[in-house]
Amino acid sequence: MKIAAVKAHPMSIPRPQPSWTAHEITTEATLILVEVRTDAGVTGYGEIQGGPLPLICRLVEQFGEIIRGMDALAHVDVWEKLFALTSPRPGGIGGRDGLPPPLPRGQRPQIMAAIGGIDIALWDIKGKAAHMPLYRLLGGARQGALPPTPPAAITSKESPSPPVPKS
Numbered sequence: 001m002k003i004a005a006v007k008a009h010p011m012s013i014p015r016p017q018p019s020w021t022a023h024e025i026t027t028e029a030t031l032i033l034v035e036v037r038t039d040a041g042v043t044g045y046g047e048i049q050g051g052p053l054p055l056i057c058r059l060v061e062q063f064g065e066i067i068r069g070m071d072a073l074a075h076v077d078v079w080e081k082l083f084a085l086t087s088p089r090p091g092g093i094g095g096r097d098g099l100p101p102p103l104p105r106g107q108r109p110q111i112m113a114a115i116g117g118i119d120i121a122l123w124d125i126k127g128k129a130a131h132m133p134l135y136r137l138l139g140g141a142r143q144g145a146l147p148p149t150p151p152a153a154i155t156s157k158e159s160p161s162p163p164v165p166k167s
Helices: 053-067 075-086 105-129
Strands: 003-020 025-038 043-048
Touching: 003 053, 003 105, 025 053, 025 105, 043 105, 053 075, 053 105, 075 105
Parallel strands: none
Antiparallel strands: 003 025, 025 043
16 A cells, blocks of 8 residues: 555634643634545645744655655654654765755744644544554554543633632
8 A cells, every 4th residue: 555645735724712822822713634545545644833834844745755655654764754854864965876965944833734634634544545544553442541631722811710629
């Protein structure tokens, strides 16, 4: 099963109220949906949250050209080929290894987001090809409860509530 096409679909909707993170205030909820199609008709989807959206979408499309024809079930090979674009490598300068020259270090967060979105889509394809949900493909259900985590963003100007003491 070979990778036939990779597309990035940017999405953005206004938030009813602003959201604050550690770095910025956002007034929109944004997402990039990555679509990886195979020559066998199986399509996988991955998600990216990051920005700027146009840069990440351009990287996803560029990486799609590089990985077209690769085995869609060989996600490690795909990841390693794309990750090789992030740093100097033998034959990389001048394109002697058949890949573009190393990408700018200042774009590393966007590059890794693009690679991650493609990787998630390939895992989706792997689960669909095996006729299994990903949790089973990755080793089965987790035993016990998951510990709670704090929210990634604050949607109120007020301070978050203090933690509830354990009883």
